Amino acid sequence: MRAVVLRDVGQPTAVEDLALRRIGDQEVRVRLQASGVCHTDLSVRDGSMPALLPCTLGHEGAGIVTEVGGAVTAVSTGDHVVLTWNVPCRRCPHCLRGETQLCPHGLKHAFGGPYAESPTGPVWPEMGAGTLAEETLLPAAAVVPVDQSLPLDHAALLGCGVTTGVGAVLRTAAVRPGESVLVIGCGGVGLAAIQGARLAGAARIIAADRNAAQLPAATASGATDTVDVGDADLVGAVRDLTGGAGVDHGIEVVGKPATIRAAFDATRRGGAVTLVGAAGFTESVTLPALMLMADGKKIQGSVYGASDPARDIPVLAELALRGRLDIEALVTRRIGIDDVEAAFTDMVAGRGARSVVCFGPPS
Ligand SMILES: [Zn+2]
Ligand SMILES: [Zn+2]
CATH class of the missing domain: 3.40.50.720 (NAD(P)-binding Rossmann-like Domain)
Known part of the structure; x- marks a missing residue:
């Protein structure tokens, strides 16, 4: 699968071919349909946000579940899902107070083992999501199913920017x-x-x-x-x-x-x-x-808008479906996976709102 990979901070990204590792019991495999390019991706690229390198950029995406691990019951193959980078533990003092956005374990999965292999070695997913790629592998708790009538290039923005x-x-x-x-x-x-x-x-x-x-x-x-x-x-x-x-x-x-x-x-x-x-x-x-x-x-x-993704993403999806939230107004342009560097250039210049990468049909 093709992915936007950052090898060194401060350097441009390149689209590379990666192979996902085997799926874990608690994981899901998702074929991305769309991914927003968020300012935090630029911060990872310039080194002001920490990440394990090399990594696939992107943490705001939506797609279709293509495989689920043996212990996964909450989502099934074929579900349309929004990806989230925050996976609260639901047991720490913050989670118990309803402050899941402050859970110190919410990004633990991002700093675990690599999720894919490149010809030159392992690759990690940015913020545990790695949405600027045709496919990804992530904990089942990091995906939130949404109604199939919500366009996935709108749903993608519910993963970070809209929720925030x-x-x-x-x-x-x-x-x-x-x-x-x-x-x-x-x-x-x-x-x-x-x-x-x-x-x-x-x-x-x-x-x-x-x-x-x-x-x-x-x-x-x-x-x-x-x-x-x-x-x-x-x-x-x-x-x-x-x-x-x-x-x-x-x-x-x-x-x-x-x-x-x-x-x-x-x-x-x-x-x-x-x-x-x-x-x-x-x-x-x-x-x-x-x-x-x-x-x-x-x-x-x-x-993260003091939001709990499991609770709030379905609400935002419903508002978008009813036309109460106009996600199209946030989309400046739809681009291909090879155009992410140009999207960063626009971001630095303060041009436009969101660039959304749309992935073609499965090859
Ligand atoms: Zn917690
Ligand atoms: Zn973001």
Whole structure:
């Protein structure tokens, strides 16, 4: 099977031919139909996210189960499934508190043994999923069956970006009808957050991006106002739009100290700042110490949209099937497996939302 393989951090990937190892008792084999290209894939490629190398990139995919291990009962051959990278243990203190996204064992499978062989040796799957490939092998607990009428190139995005963005707004921020929401960063996750705010019944949804070309997609996803950050002072623009007060919720989906600070400053006294973007390990944010207390704002991180894939992916799939969640609005382009490097170039330039790799029929 063909796979997008990273051999050394900082180097371009190449499409290679791999052979999957034998399936384990608790595993499933999936023929991928589609895989999103997520910013985290780029972070693995440039070395800012850890991975065992060489690895097949990709962790946001959907496909059809082609084989199940002897002990697998929850899914069957022929099932349409969304792949998830988080496999909570369901026994640790975090899991027992309902914080499965923080389970310290959730990525254990990613750092176990290799899943495939190349002509020059073993290969690991990025985040235990390796979705930028025609096939993969993963724990049965890492796949979530979905209705067969949901297009798989939409279902793929439920594996990471949609769950992260919608969950940040509905679960972490818990936006209520009538509230105002600012979303900074209108890539795939940011657009999903905007759609989450629309689902929550937010009255005002302000979308901001450094690239004005992203803003029409934000409007299509439900933004009521847009701010071209390349052109305007973001905090000033948000204050103007909200009568000087600031928004109830500042959602940051970039992961840069400057935009985290802007989210804090653009949020009203007593409001909540929700951080979704992943910053670099060595970056720090400076906030005014007195205002941290005196303004009574809440600052909270959101990992994987505080979602439990087994519980929340079927809900998001149902919302997509009923037309309440517009996943097509997040898809910038459909590409082939040989075009992943070009998708990274677009990502670095801040162009577009999600590139989705579509795999051809089985050969
Ligand atoms: Zn756990
Ligand atoms: Zn991702």
